[in-house]
Amino acid sequence: MVDYWSLYSKKVIDHFQYPRNVGEIKNPSGVGRVGSPVCGDIMELQIKVEKKRIKGKTEKIITDAKFRTFGCGAAIATSSMITEMVKGKKINEALKISNKAVAEALDGLPAIKMHCSALAEDALKAAIDDYLRRESSRTKKNANYHEQRRTNE
Amino acid sequence: MVDYWSLYSKKVIDHFQYPRNVGEIKNPSGVGRVGSPVCGDIMELQIKVEKKRIKGKTEKIITDAKFRTFGCGAAIATSSMITEMVKGKKINEALKISNKAVAEALDGLPAIKMHCSALAEDALKAAIDDYLRRESSRTKKNANYHEQRRTNE
Amino acid sequence: MRPILKRIYLDHNATTPLHPLVLKAMLPYLERDFGNPSSLHRFGRKVRASMDEAREKVASLIGAKSEEIIFTSSGTESNNLALKGIVEANRKRGNHIITSSIEHPAVLNVCKYLSQHGCRVTYLPVDRYGLINSEDVRKAITKKTILVSIMHANNEMGTIQPLREIGRIIKEANSKRPNRVYFHTDAVQSVEKIKVNVNKLKVDLLSLSGHKLYGPKGIGALYIRKGVRISSLLQGGEHEYNLRAGTENIPGIIGLGKACKIASRERIKEEKKLLKLSERLYQGIREKIPDIRLNGHPKKRLPGTLNISFESVEGEALLLALDLEGIAVSIGSACTSGSPEPSHVLLALGLSYEEAYTSLRFSLGRENTKEEINYVIQILPSIVKRIRGISAIGRKK
Amino acid sequence: MRPILKRIYLDHNATTPLHPLVLKAMLPYLERDFGNPSSLHRFGRKVRASMDEAREKVASLIGAKSEEIIFTSSGTESNNLALKGIVEANRKRGNHIITSSIEHPAVLNVCKYLSQHGCRVTYLPVDRYGLINSEDVRKAITKKTILVSIMHANNEMGTIQPLREIGRIIKEANSKRPNRVYFHTDAVQSVEKIKVNVNKLKVDLLSLSGHKLYGPKGIGALYIRKGVRISSLLQGGEHEYNLRAGTENIPGIIGLGKACKIASRERIKEEKKLLKLSERLYQGIREKIPDIRLNGHPKKRLPGTLNISFESVEGEALLLALDLEGIAVSIGSACTSGSPEPSHVLLALGLSYEEAYTSLRFSLGRENTKEEINYVIQILPSIVKRIRGISAIGRKK
Ligand SMILES: Cc1ncc(COP(=O)(O)O)c(C=O)c1O
Numbered sequence A, B: 001m002v003d004y005w006s007l008y009s010k011k012v013i014d015h016f017q018y019p020r021n022v023g024e025i026k027n028p029s030g031v032g033r034v035g036s037p038v039c040g041d042i043m044e045l046q047i048k049v050e051k052k053r054i055k056g057k058t059e060k061i062i063t064d065a066k067f068r069t070f071g072c073g074a075a076i077a078t079s080s081m082i083t084e085m086v087k088g089k090k091i092n093e094a095l096k097i098s099n100k101a102v103a104e105a106l107d108g109l110p111a112i113k114m115h116c117s118a119l120a121e122d123a124l125k126a127a128i129d130d131y132l133r134r135e136s137s138r139t140k141k142n143a144n145y146h147e148q149r150r151t152n153e
Numbered sequence C, D: 001m002r003p004i005l006k007r008i009y010l011d012h013n014a015t016t017p018l019h020p021l022v023l024k025a026m027l028p029y030l031e032r033d034f035g036n037p038s039s040l041h042r043f044g045r046k047v048r049a050s051m052d053e054a055r056e057k058v059a060s061l062i063g064a065k066s067e068e069i070i071f072t073s074s075g076t077e078s079n080n081l082a083l084k085g086i087v088e089a090n091r092k093r094g095n096h097i098i099t100s101s102i103e104h105p106a107v108l109n110v111c112k113y114l115s116q117h118g119c120r121v122t123y124l125p126v127d128r129y130g131l132i133n134s135e136d137v138r139k140a141i142t143k144k145t146i147l148v149s150i151m152h153a154n155n156e157m158g159t160i161q162p163l164r165e166i167g168r169i170i171k172e173a174n175s176k177r178p179n180r181v182y183f184h185t186d187a188v189q190s191v192e193k194i195k196v197n198v199n200k201l202k203v204d205l206l207s208l209s210g211h212k213l214y215g216p217k218g219i220g221a222l223y224i225r226k227g228v229r230i231s232s233l234l235q236g237g238e239h240e241y242n243l244r245a246g247t248e249n250i251p252g253i254i255g256l257g258k259a260c261k262i263a264s265r266e267r268i269k270e271e272k273k274l275l276k277l278s279e280r281l282y283q284g285i286r287e288k289i290p291d292i293r294l295n296g297h298p299k300k301r302l303p304g305t306l307n308i309s310f311e312s313v314e315g316e317a318l319l320l321a322l323d324l325e326g327i328a329v330s331i332g333s334a335c336t337s338g339s340p341e342p343s344h345v346l347l348a349l350g351l352s353y354e355e356a357y358t359s360l361r362f363s364l365g366r367e368n369t370k371e372e373i374n375y376v377i378q379i380l381p382s383i384v385k386r387i388r389g390i391s392a393i394g395r396k397k
């Protein structure tokens, strides 16, 4: 029998049914929450960033990533996939992960579902942003850290 | 197999396929021609009227009737049937033959074809009219007979 | 992917399978009796006779006369013909239409079109069960009102409107005014599922659709009460009493006739069965899954329709998860344009966006069995739990 | 009545039988694959994929792109959508339509409707063969012209219009004006019978109908060239690129796709065969029956269509007589209202009423054989003679 779910690739289905990295990180380095109940999709992506010395340079490496998603199957699968993709990546590498790349890693998404992968990219960017902001406020020992964080959320 | 021509009764079909009394009468007593090419139906009905003594009275009896029709199957069948019906009838009896009676004699006509039987009735009336007019002009030896006949056609 | 063992179709409000007897009735007209009913020869007359019989069957199901039934291509076309046809033919009498906020798009979008073409439309609100207050109809009628169009049963949650009451109110209003207010109902979801009689409901126009009642796709009908002033939507040949041009879809018409005939015979039995099955499903879900709510009216509802919100579970994800188990359901929202839109019906009941996005519609039908329902009750709880476990909203995990 | 031994169908311009392979292609969608293509589950997605394939097949037959095909319920609806949709969407650009006096009622009556709703319509005359003079199109175009609608082949006599020339003239006119004049053709009779390519013909819109090309009744299509401004006729759900609401007639769509596929493959062969058969029929009639005339163009004509006037023989009577022998033909006139009306097409050619009433249309098709044609030639002379013998008009007997 032809597999009429071919519209969703096997990988999408797999990541939907067995999503990787669901949940929260204890003391996350950065948190990104995007979407809203009005548009029907909400993603929260948390990352752990650790500084490591690689080839004599100090690099910011994403050592862990977790997500929670309220959204359709494609939204869940892209969330799962992007958390897999960022793990072990340097911050500046992770920022280059496009929604197209996530979709490709899932062996493609139906055209109508491409906006879901955009949401995953947004969530990742927001989490990294959050991390960078925290970092800068921590290094500056900036007093109005909390203020800033709220406006960025 | 169901006979889907049941819309036309067997009698209609019979009178259409084997029409009675087609043609002209030599020296007809009356001729009725009704309809026109514009409306798509033309009927010409000719009658022979003879005076006979019945029970001591002189009666005008239709002894023969013939027709020609340009028209649909129902028009041909009603023409045929009405010529059959009038034969042997007194003039005043023949005048009472309604289109409904013709349709009934044919075991009915589809509603959409009832106007055809009206045409047959009209043709008969016109033929009898014509006969009566001729009669009256003959008895009156009326000079403008031809004039009158033309206006009645 | 592992093969699907079961296939359980619980989406009968979207479309129904053809009843096997309907297909059987249609086949001769797909094979031998292909004539055009306008043709004068045998091939044509034969199908014309059958078409007239089918019309009679449709009429009979809803208590109408044969010549009050016009065949169309769908429920959508029936609604378009009803609304636009009435507006066109009654322009001189008025331009005001009353409808509800929970109609199917095939009424709402026609109203939108008409409001861009000189009509004024009043959209009546509904209460939290989806019911229209019939007094609102009375208040909304003005001198310029020509049409009230209220659906019989809602496709998303199944709530049945008090059409008799509304019909009575319109009749009362009509007794005091020179021009009649016509009463149309979109009965696409109710015909075959519950009793539908045009005289009891006091409607002047009623739309129905073949594929919602185990008949074919591509065929619908509009009941038009004798004497109603209405214009045609499609011009062309003199088909359907001059109200709908186009060579008739004979197999479709025959199929619709047969489906109506079956419905006439079996509706009461089926209604009972559906009520029982959907009650079983609802109770099963309620017992095994916390934090759910039933949308729509608890009693005044189609026998087979269950619309349920599963807190913090996005509907389309749940639909997909069930589909992967061979179970077909539906969500109220439609994702046609790239970003999903919540159901206008559920929002009209007062649900929040979040609640609207968590709703799922089960719509049961003739071929569903107790075993199928048991199976759904058995696997649904763990699926809901799994998706809740992923969700970004709802109770803290 | 004696039983009919033969049944010879020579009325393919009225409707065609389903091609057996078309029925075969449709059956799974009448049985198992009944889903609604808008549904997100398997039942739905499966039929959506098949629907897209069918669209591709229809497009391919006429040299169009898949997304330029909109499924409708009939040729009539396609024509209505084309004309009203263009008028609605281009109101600000103009209100003038050019068409011909020999169009099918599904164009003529739409034009009549539109002329009662603010449009001006020019009806071009035809010569005695039924041909439009393409120069007349050039002369008729004004600043306000938005649409030219000229049928490809006429249903009653088969005359094929010079669409390429007309298309060229419109293109030329368009190069000198700010707003395009759109070019629509009713190709309901030509698709499948002769080559139809939207680019060669330079048309922007093209109507076709399933039941005229061995596909199902209740399905049609409209080709709409990319970029054409057009509005929808039926409002409702977002089906058919938002241009035609209503749950899709899936079995119909699948059947139309299959019929188009078969036509793509077999048209050239069938065209030759039909030409030969109808030539045989015409020569046979000419040799054996005096006082006949062929209506329409002797060469620029559909391969299977023969319209012949039999002097002083009323067409409907001849039709009935042939039908009683099992032979199905058609007359141009229609007797729907109780009194027959002569064909507006034949009158437009300059025939008298009398001549128009004596015409008969033979339209041949795929399943006709040489033997059938021989049989017709054999029995027709005596039937004509018999009816002439009854006729109240014509030569004295
Ligand atoms: C209430 C209601 N009205 C109208 C329609 C439209 O009917 P159809 O699908 O036949 O166009 C539907 C279903 O789609 C419906 O549920």
Ligand SMILES: Cc1ncc(COP(=O)(O)O)c(C=O)c1O
Binding pocket: C245, C246, C247, D013, D073, D074, D075, D076, D077, D079, D104, D106, D151, D153, D154, D155, D186, D188, D189, D209, D210, D211, D220
């Ligand atoms: C030339 C032409 N246009 C349009 C139509 C209407 O098509 P349909 O019968 O599919 O409505 C027909 C046939 O009836 C036709 O011959």
